[in-house]
Amino acid sequence: MKVESTKTKLKVNDNVVVISGADKGKRGKILKINRNSGRVIIEGINKRKKFLRPNQENPQGGFITMEFPINLSNVMLFCDKCKKGVRIGMETKDKQKTRVCKKCGKSLDK
Numbered sequence: 001m002k003v004e005s006t007k008t009k010l011k012v013n014d015n016v017v018v019i020s021g022a023d024k025g026k027r028g029k030i031l032k033i034n035r036n037s038g039r040v041i042i043e044g045i046n047k048r049k050k051f052l053r054p055n056q057e058n059p060q061g062g063f064i065t066m067e068f069p070i071n072l073s074n075v076m077l078f079c080d081k082c083k084k085g086v087r088i089g090m091e092t093k094d095k096q097k098t099r100v101c102k103k104c105g106k107s108l109d110k
């Protein structure tokens with residue numbers, strides 16, 4: 001069975017805002033996008049402790065704090081001009097597709 005990958009206009013390094021869940025309202029940069037699972041990892045968002053099994057370097061085991069993925073539908077691209085999460089529109093300029101804010105039309109690709 002073929003896994004349908006999630007369509008998203010978001011990209012790594014995008015500045016996004018979380019719109020639901022425990023981190024609602026927080027902003028961060030996308031570190032990783034997993035299109036197959038429809039999840040993203042965002043810098044500083046959804047940090048949880050993870051238990052590390054004891055190994056040679058660390059015989060006691062221990063905890064590390066790391067970002068866990070959240071659902072793509074829980075984040076929106078942050079528009080500097082609108083100061084909030086916005087929907088992404090596409091605009092073709094000089095035969096190049098660029099992402100724009102659907103609300104104010106600001107280009108979201110630098």
Ligand SMILES: [Zn+2]
Nearest residue numbers: 079082101104
């Ligand atoms: Zn905007």
